[in-house]
Amino acid sequence: MVEPGVIEHSAALSARDFGRLSRFIYDTCGIKMPDVKKTMLEARLQKRLRTLGIHSFTEYCDFLFSPEGMEKELVQMLDMVTTNKTDFFREPDHFHYLTQTVLPEWVKRHPGLTLSIWSAGCSSGEEPYTLCMVLSEFALRNPGFDFRILATDISTRVLEKAKTAIYTESQVEPVPMDLKKKYLLRSKDRSSGIVRIVPELREKVRFRRLNFMDDDFGMREQLDIIFCRNVIIYFDRPTQEKLLQRFHRQMKPGAFIFMGHSETLSGLDVPLASVYPTVYRRPK
Numbered sequence: 001m002v003e004p005g006v007i008e009h010s011a012a013l014s015a016r017d018f019g020r021l022s023r024f025i026y027d028t029c030g031i032k033m034p035d036v037k038k039t040m041l042e043a044r045l046q047k048r049l050r051t052l053g054i055h056s057f058t059e060y061c062d063f064l065f066s067p068e069g070m071e072k073e074l075v076q077m078l079d080m081v082t083t084n085k086t087d088f089f090r091e092p093d094h095f096h097y098l099t100q101t102v103l104p105e106w107v108k109r110h111p112g113l114t115l116s117i118w119s120a121g122c123s124s125g126e127e128p129y130t131l132c133m134v135l136s137e138f139a140l141r142n143p144g145f146d147f148r149i150l151a152t153d154i155s156t157r158v159l160e161k162a163k164t165a166i167y168t169e170s171q172v173e174p175v176p177m178d179l180k181k182k183y184l185l186r187s188k189d190r191s192s193g194i195v196r197i198v199p200e201l202r203e204k205v206r207f208r209r210l211n212f213m214d215d216d217f218g219m220r221e222q223l224d225i226i227f228c229r230n231v232i233i234y235f236d237r238p239t240q241e242k243l244l245q246r247f248h249r250q251m252k253p254g255a256f257i258f259m260g261h262s263e264t265l266s267g268l269d270v271p272l273a274s275v276y277p278t279v280y281r282r283p284k
């Protein structure tokens with residue numbers, strides 16, 4: 001407890017504690033923490049120190065690395081460390097390529113089957129719900145087409161938000177007006193500026209926590225399409241390569257993987273062919 005009248009100074013992160021934390025973060029979730037990230041890590045974790053009433057990073061590290069900390073603090077710490085920036089209709093040409101090229105071919109090759117998509121690193125849900133809107137529109141033009149979406153993230157905080165499916169008017173701004181009218185419910189209190197994804201879309205998406213560094217993804221079936229955009233940018237090349245090899249095993253022959261616009265697989269030892277900028281395919 002801070003005495004009344006005493007000014008509380010934020011704890012400083014020493015090089016030693018930064019080293020302990022950055023090694024641990026890399027080992028646990030693959031995210032690289034070079035020295036330039038020290039100030040960012042310090043600022044983000046100071047919030048946790050305040051919440052826990054802990055006064056130094058050394059004390060925080062000791063708690064985090066204890067059996068009790070591993071159970072109670074690990075998930076909270078990872079929530080602070082991940083960068084969750086996302087948007088509806090982010091990198092829109094991907095959705096165009098999906099509906100104009102990928103889906104028409106898929107429908108021809110798999111009549112009567114259900115398309116399975118994985119939004120891997122889905123953050124607060126904008127990406128899987130965008131997919132839901134785009135695929136629902138495609139289904140209207142292609143009777144008999146059906147799909148299901150698995151959306152995963154390491155951060156429980158963003159997954160909770162994704163499950164509520166509630167967004168602000170400004171967050172849904174990139175959604176085209178005709179889709180807003182169909183797929184977003186406005187709050188009864190119009191002045192709240194809050195909208196919610198319609199139930200028919202919400203029930204198409206299954207959210208689950210998954211750490212890409214886990215030994216087992218817990219997936220028995222292979223997928224038709226993976227969206228893993230703006231995630232591997234935080235990993236180093238060996239981690240990227242290992243992850244892409246695992247994604248490859250998770251893909252059906254002929255399946256597609258969409259990466260973020262600044263992410264390239266060139267130079268990685270994975271048998272995926274480039275078919276469109278930042279879109280790759282497992283050979284049939």
Ligand SMILES: C[S@@+](CC[C@H](N)C(=O)[O-])C[C@H]1O[C@@H](n2cnc3c(N)ncnc32)[C@H](O)[C@@H]1O
Binds near residue numbers: 030083120152154
């Ligand atoms: C910048 S967001 C990208 C969201 C969305 N794919 C997009 O492009 O808009 C990256 C997401 O990857 C998640 N992430 C980072 N490391 C992860 C890991 N080891 N396992 C699973 N998800 C991870 C973060 O929690 C974050 O929500």
